[in-house]
Amino acid sequence: MSIQIEQLSEEEREEIINYGIRRSIVISISTIVTIMAGYLLGIVWQSIFFLFCFSALRKYAGGYHADTPIRCYFLSFITLFIALMGIKILQCDDNVGILIQTINLLIIIFLSPIDSVVHRLEYEEKKEYGTSIKNIYFFN
Numbered sequence: 001m002s003i004q005i006e007q008l009s010e011e012e013r014e015e016i017i018n019y020g021i022r023r024s025i026v027i028s029i030s031t032i033v034t035i036m037a038g039y040l041l042g043i044v045w046q047s048i049f050f051l052f053c054f055s056a057l058r059k060y061a062g063g064y065h066a067d068t069p070i071r072c073y074f075l076s077f078i079t080l081f082i083a084l085m086g087i088k089i090l091q092c093d094d095n096v097g098i099l100i101q102t103i104n105l106l107i108i109i110f111l112s113p114i115d116s117v118v119h120r121l122e123y124e125e126k127k128e129y130g131t132s133i134k135n136i137y138f139f140n
Contacts, residue, residue, distance in 0.1 A: 030076065031051065033077065035051075037084055041085070042088070050080075054083070057108075
């Protein structure tokens, strides 16, 4: 459903703008933290690649939704830290990498999107998000 900006009250417009500003700040901080962590671990390019992949998965694949923003930031940081440490520590050859990627693909195809208690998905949303995440995975 599309709403024309002219139809919104001044209060609604201000709320939308404030939400956009808050989201921009959170995205900027997440990007900076990810790149700094990658720099400290010596894997900057891998951390940037992880950030893009993780962002797409978070948006379309669903999963756990924290009940507070602080908990969401904390869990996101823990996920980032574990993933970057895994990238740093696990030096695997191409065959192992392909095997891991194939397992990830199968998990995404068969399990996504997943809703949570905090964020329930309607049937149409599941269908739309499922198509989106599969398109992102196959065409990126």
